[in-house]
Amino acid sequence: MRIGLFATCLGDTLFPDAVRATALLLSRLGHELVFPPDQTCCGQMHLNTGYQREPVPLIRNFAEQFGDTSIDAVVMPSGSCAGCVRHQHMTVADRYGDAALRAGVAAVKDKTYELSEFLVDVAGTVDVGAYFPHRVTYHPTCHSLRMLRVGDKPLRLLREVEGIDLVELPEADACCGFGGTFAVKNAATSSAMLADKLDHVTSTGAAVCTAGDSSCLMHIGGGLSRISSGTRTLHLAEILAATHTAPHALTEAAR
């Protein structure tokens, strides 16, 4: 398929490894990649903080960048950005947009997927041929879980990874406390939620805590780093992209 890759602003700027892994994985699976160079941000932070006028140009830009009908699917390594595109862009377009914006948003939102959804539902792949010989625990992020309903798709992908020791995360579906600007506006409450998540993550003894959203991983990883835990965070794409011939740095270091 011809895939429009959306890096997300956070991925592009702060977590390029996760996007790189997404690109390599999709190429390896035989898909043709397009990276519209003028893409920026989906506007999720604005929308969720209560600003709907301000992100109009962002939403317009997103629809323009990925509107090309030769793009079969828009794929992104982020459940919350996919959720924003699929469920929130239209709210803004309806309120502040013109007919062109509404049409653009409608066309793009229906072909937008988070990585694991795309792999399992659209590409029909569960075994992506990955190799990752480490103990891993998976945190389902709230937007993937409840806005996109990805269900156990990420776990089905992980179970097929060669060498992996997948351990269940206690109270996995509890929110990590990030919530975008919530972590800043309600820092104390967010920290209390994070503390419990960190306890659960470290209790698994996993080398890696993975998820489908760099933002939640930034939160959990930031906490793990602060408590000098032996666990680190990696985006799901980085695990799925690792193979025998191109192992992840974690594997190379262990050799």
Place this chain on the structure above:
Amino acid sequence: MSSTFLGMPARPPRSPYGEGHLRGDQAFPQAAARELGNRQLRDNLHKATRTIRAKRLAVTAELPDWEELRSAGAALKNEAMSRLPELLEQLEAKVTEAGGTVHWARDAAEANALVAELVAATGSREVIKVKSMATQEIGLNEYLESQGVTAHETDLAELIVQLADDRPSHILVPAIHRNREEIRRIFLERIPGVDPDLTSVPAELAAAARAYLREKFMTVPVAVSGANFGIAETGTLSVVESEGNGRMCLTLPKTLITVMGIEKVLPRYADLEVFLQLLPRSSTGERMNPYTTLWTGVTPGDGPQEFHLVLLDNGRTAALADAVGREALNCIRCSACLNVCPVYERVGGHAYGSTYPGPIGAVLTPQLAGTHAAKDDPNASLPYASTLCGACYDACPVKIDIPSLLVELRHQTTERTGRGAEQLAMKAVAAVMGRPKLYRAAQKAAAIGRIAAGRDGTISRLPPPLSGWSESRDTPAPPRRTFRDWYASEEGRRALAAAAEHQDLDETPEGER
């Protein structure tokens, strides 16, 4: 009234906001920080919400048509809200026909005065109370006290809160923030003549409360209740409870006064079928609630001989006029959203400053009472008291999309008040993000953030307003190279081409692998 039309609107442009216990004295972040300092509270809440979460999941999972029931509940509530004036008039007619008296109260002050008058007419200086959110909301107990009337709460948890001079912190379990040992101490101090050897065994605590309450049931001639449902078709009122104490109040006294929020009306008697399944399963995790009391007007020689229904607006009409508020009025106060909310679980109900805490409180409170009082109205902080994790939406028996409503309320807040520095920042970010060239320049600038990082590549201290974040989390330094730079580089092109060549996995026929 003048017969000349002067072009003036006949009605005020909007209905008045509600008053009463619908506004805290601190914004949520500060109130939450205060509550977070109480370790005991957090442990009590964690234990209680965890238990009830598991119970609810078990009993909702066993119904094959749970999702259909939720949809039916939502549809019935939507119908009731869209026909509210008509249904309330029908309810009034039917209650009156059955020998009851209906009163209309615009706000808390009117409702309190009405109830006080009705009590005064009976000559009693005491009333017994059925647990009720509506009377909590309007502060009825305090008002009656000021009129020299003592209100005795008869719900066990509500009694605990009342005896401790505390405030309720949960819709269903007002004393959820207290553990058994704390309750024992409250009883020892506050119940006259209690056995000094009282232990904290639940059965013993319940027995102590029962002995105290029994005397009230037998002697007080007036009861005040709320209502879970009011049926327009028949004029039937209903209270759903677990202890039976409510039923004592609803059947023993001579006079019964019910204060019902106008959103509690349902069109038909048969609609109860849906809600009597949804409510107990969502609320206490029970298949059926132990006591459902239904009454229609008065029956000579049986039960209360005088029945008054006070229909309470207190901001509900204002909420109904707003698309967000209207959906929030569908709430049947089951408290499932509180029990699954990770924010509520950490901070408890007092942090919300309102009779309605938790996710639904964060939507309902600003809708009922407005966020107009001042620029830093505590109610304006409530829509931000959520990570938008969506657990509340999944749990809600009438499918109220609380996260979307919160986002919408945030939008209304920023549109109305602007948010000063934040709005400027948001505008600036949008201006950059909306222009690809500026965006790329900003990415380059962000990479300068590497300077702020320590030798381990992490940033452990950030300036305000981000300092709250860096109190408990490190931030990775921006990497040297963005994804787009890598993608456009020779290295990126080669890596992607190499990956594409290994696309053997799915293309290779099984046998040749």
